[in-house]
Amino acid sequence: MTMRWMQLRQADLNLLVAFMVFAEELNVSAAAKRLLLSQPAASRTLDRLRALFNDDLMVRGPGGYRLTPAGERLQSELGRLLPELDAVMGRPAFDAMTEEATFRITGPDNVCAVLGPLLCRNVLPKALGVRMLFVPWSESAFEDLDRGRVDVALSNDDVLVPEHLRAQMLYRERWSCVVAKESSLPERLTLKQYLEQEHIVVSVLDGVQSIPDKRLAALGEARRWSVRMPYFGAALECIPRTQLVLTATSGVARVARARRELRVIEAPQEITGFGFQAVWHPRLDSDPAHTWLREQLVRLAAEL
Numbered sequence: 001m002t003m004r005w006m007q008l009r010q011a012d013l014n015l016l017v018a019f020m021v022f023a024e025e026l027n028v029s030a031a032a033k034r035l036l037l038s039q040p041a042a043s044r045t046l047d048r049l050r051a052l053f054n055d056d057l058m059v060r061g062p063g064g065y066r067l068t069p070a071g072e073r074l075q076s077e078l079g080r081l082l083p084e085l086d087a088v089m090g091r092p093a094f095d096a097m098t099e100e101a102t103f104r105i106t107g108p109d110n111v112c113a114v115l116g117p118l119l120c121r122n123v124l125p126k127a128l129g130v131r132m133l134f135v136p137w138s139e140s141a142f143e144d145l146d147r148g149r150v151d152v153a154l155s156n157d158d159v160l161v162p163e164h165l166r167a168q169m170l171y172r173e174r175w176s177c178v179v180a181k182e183s184s185l186p187e188r189l190t191l192k193q194y195l196e197q198e199h200i201v202v203s204v205l206d207g208v209q210s211i212p213d214k215r216l217a218a219l220g221e222a223r224r225w226s227v228r229m230p231y232f233g234a235a236l237e238c239i240p241r242t243q244l245v246l247t248a249t250s251g252v253a254r255v256a257r258a259r260r261e262l263r264v265i266e267a268p269q270e271i272t273g274f275g276f277q278a279v280w281h282p283r284l285d286s287d288p289a290h291t292w293l294r295e296q297l298v299r300l301a302a303e304l
Contacts, residue, residue: 018049101289105154109155155276170278176250
């Protein structure tokens with residue numbers, strides 16, 4: 001760490017944190033909202049940053065704001081140095097019983113169906129100031145991590161995570177099939193039986209192959225489907241009194257087992273499982289509240 005950074009005053013350090021928000025949002029209004037500032041106050045903060053570094057840092061263009069070369073260098077350097085400064089300054093551990101925090105988490109509904117109830121039952125009763133804000137999974141999830149719009153993305157390990165992000169495996173999943181209670185299908189399906197059925201398919205992102213379809217494609221096979229939707233919860237509602245087959249993960253299967261009109265059977269062994277991982281931006285590595293959240297996710301996953 002250079003002496004130039006070590007000699008900065010606390011007020012300057014606050015400005016650097018503000019700059020990272022400006023750099024992530026590239027929008028003064030959005031940055032003001034995250035910084036809990038009025039737009040005029042945010043504009044004054046940006047002016048102070050420009051004066052501190054003798055550069056415009058970000059300039060308006062036809063498509064909105066863009067970082068100047070000096071702004072890009074500053075963003076890159078701060079991405080490495082701010083976590084180090086946090087560690088040097090010895091920030092205390094997060095006390096979930098007395099401190100307030102809101103965590104923004106994104107993930108498909110099948111992982112939220114597993115971890116959400118555990119957070120509600122085993123964590124939040126002892127974390128009175130903590131709120132968990134779950135937002136829908138989208139193709140911009142990793143960009144949202146970059147821009148600070150979400151704190152953690154819960155992603156399956158079939159998804160390629162950008163190299164600059166951190167990832168930690170939480171737990172492994174296996175596949176089951178959900179059918180109507182009166183279905184004559186056996187307790188375990190062979191691949192041939194599976195392919196003979198009419199399926200309801202859950203694709204979280206439009207145009208992106210689901211994991212079961214990827215497994216089948218690797219075998220040169222494809223399943224027949226008549227309904228495709230983005231939510232497992234909604235798909236469950238479609239199964240009763242039909243011949244449809246839903247291929248579901250453990251959290252969804254657990255919900256299905258509690259419903260009298262549904263039955264859960266084993267998926268073909270060829271449709272192998274996968275893992276869910278927590279993904280976050282490295283600038284949050286040493287943040288006490290974020291460290292606490294990651295510890296809770298790992299602890300809950302270990303209990304599954």
